[in-house]
Amino acid sequence: MSTTILMPKLGMTMKEGTIIEWYKEVGDPVEKGEHVLMISSEKLNQDIEAPISGVLLTKNANVDDELKVGEVIGIIGGEKENVSVENQKVETPASTGVTTSEKTDVINDRAPVKEMKNDSDRIFITPLARRMAIKENLDIHAINGTGGYGRITKLDIQRVLENGLDYQVEELREQSTQVETFDSTAIGEGLSPIRKAIARNMRKSLAQTAQITLHRKVNADRLIEFQKTLRKEAEASQSTIKLTVTTLLARATVLALQELKKMNSIYQNGKLQEFDEVHLGIATSLDDGLLVPVIKNAHQKTLGHLAKDLVEITEKARNGKANQEILTGSSFTITNLGASGIEYFTPILNPPETGILGVGAFQDELILTDQGEVKSVKKIPLSITVDHQIIDGATAAEFLNILIKYIESPYLLVL
Numbered sequence: 077m078s079t080t081i082l083m084p085k086l087g088m089t090m091k092e093g094t095i096i097e098w099y100k101e102v103g104d105p106v107e108k109g110e111h112v113l114m115i116s117s118e119k120l121n122q123d124i125e126a127p128i129s130g131v132l133l134t135k136n137a138n139v140d141d142e143l144k145v146g147e148v149i150g151i152i153g154g155e156k157e158n159v160s161v162e163n164q165k166v167e168t169p170a171s172t173g174v175t176t177s178e179k180t181d182v183i184n185d186r187a188p189v190k191e192m193k194n195d196s197d198r199i200f201i202t203p204l205a206r207r208m209a210i211k212e213n214l215d216i217h218a219i220n221g222t223g224g225y226g227r228i229t230k231l232d233i234q235r236v237l238e239n240g241l242d243y244q245v246e247e248l249r250e251q252s253t254q255v256e257t258f259d260s261t262a263i264g265e266g267l268s269p270i271r272k273a274i275a276r277n278m279r280k281s282l283a284q285t286a287q288i289t290l291h292r293k294v295n296a297d298r299l300i301e302f303q304k305t306l307r308k309e310a311e312a313s314q315s316t317i318k319l320t321v322t323t324l325l326a327r328a329t330v331l332a333l334q335e336l337k338k339m340n341s342i343y344q345n346g347k348l349q350e351f352d353e354v355h356l357g358i359a360t361s362l363d364d365g366l367l368v369p370v371i372k373n374a375h376q377k378t379l380g381h382l383a384k385d386l387v388e389i390t391e392k393a394r395n396g397k398a399n400q401e402i403l404t405g406s407s408f409t410i411t412n413l414g415a416s417g418i419e420y421f422t423p424i425l426n427p428p429e430t431g432i433l434g435v436g437a438f439q440d441e442l443i444l445t446d447q448g449e450v451k452s453v454k455k456i457p458l459s460i461t462v463d464h465q466i467i468d469g470a471t472a473a474e475f476l477n478i479l480i481k482y483i484e485s486p487y488l489l490v491l
Contacts, residue, residue, distance in 0.1 A: 078153025079128045085145040086117045086400040092144045092202075092227065093117050096269055100132045106152060113149065116269035122400070124149070131155045137203070144202050144229070201228040208233040218242060270365040281427045286464040289422045289434075290472050293455040294480045296438065299324055300454060302486035306379070315380075322412060322435075323383040325456075327489045328482035329433060330354045330374045330382075332475055333408055339475045340407050343466050344428035357406030357426060358386060360393040367393040368426055370406040379490060410435065414456075423461045430466045431475070434459035456483070 083093050093115040100112050106126040113124050134151045137143055201209070201216055205228045209216050214233065220242040221228035236242065263279050264272030281287075299321065306319045333340040333354050341350040356374040360367050369389035371377070377385060392398040409426045412435040423434040436457035445451050458479070462472045482488050 081149045083143045288464045289461040296456045299486045332478040339431045342428040351407045355407045357409035359411035360390045369393045369402045419457045430463045
């Protein structure tokens with residue numbers, strides 16, 4: 077009995093995956109649990125295992141092809157089985173309502189709308205939808221895609237067959253002479269899979285949000301002294317926990333988010349969701365890109381546990397061992413460029429989050445005390461970017477004020 081290999085859904089926001097490498101060729105034997113191919117999602121690369129032992133009978137996609145979640149990648153079965161993708165009835169997740177491999181009858185009494193353009197492969201479209209469009213001689217440039225990244229799906233083709241094209245061909249021609257449209261399919265072209273995913277996510281972030289960034293410095297002297305005290309106590313008790321300033325800032329951020337829940341939110345599919353739980357993303361640089369591993373339920377962590385989790389998730393991200401569970405589900409993100417000597421910068425939102433905090437390098441400044449004396453202090457530059465559709469500047473400023481309260485009164489972090 078043959079079994080299909082499906083494009084898995086590795087996270088809540090994943091809509092499609094890209095084939096990176098096939099480890100097996102058609103006719104090769106495979107063992108259950110053996111790696112058959114590698115795919116790339118929005119966040120990471122993932123090996124796909126054989127669901128059963130047998131022979132790889134078919135491949136439904138080549139390297140660099142993109143398939144929607146739930147579509148058939150290949151089929152494994154007995155050596156003498158004769159199967160094809162068309163007779164494999166596979167339902168995608170209920171949210172899409174699409175059957176990925178149903179046969180589509182040709183409607184012969186429908187006149188061709190327009191000859192397909194040669195550059196149609198520059199449009200986001202699923203393989204099944206492309207085949208349907210070719211059969212019906214539909215101009216995919218005149219179809220509005222409703223899938224991920226504006227991808228044209230089977231449902232879009234069916235809608236057009238029933239109701240007509242979404243755009244008039246004459247309108248498209250007129251618009252093409254007036255304005256140069258942005259081609260989202262070219263984003264990240266020629267880059268590595270992870271850089272391509274980053275490029276798409278960042279461009280999508282800027283295109284779908286109204287981002288505003290506020291900057292402010294905070295006196296970190298008491299936070300630094302507090303950190304030194306805790307480290308001495310930890311060493312005296314022979315604890316292996318190393319409480320860094322980053323850990324303390326993470327804890328301060330968690331407490332600030334619990335006080336101002338508007339900042340602990342995501343806006344997705346037309347719905348705004350505020351969270352009681354804080355799932356804290358930590359932007360982590362890699363040799364070839366950036367990942368955001370997540371500390372789940374960070375509000376329930378002590379400083380010690382928070383420190384351990386920070387080390388664990390960032391090491392997994394840098395060593396290529398982070399799975400989709402670690403890389404998804406964040407409600408707010410911190411990105412720290414202090415080690416690079418950067419003071420202020422403009423963090424880009426990690427969609428669908430509505431806020432991201434940037435932390436810069438310590439700055440030595442001279443201040444005048446209440447006693448009229450000049451004193452040198454260390455300050456941390458903070459940069460908060462928010463989606464102005466959801467968060468006003470006053471709310472972002474309020475969040476910084478709450479965060480600064482915890483930084484300047486660090487013993488609040490353990491109360």
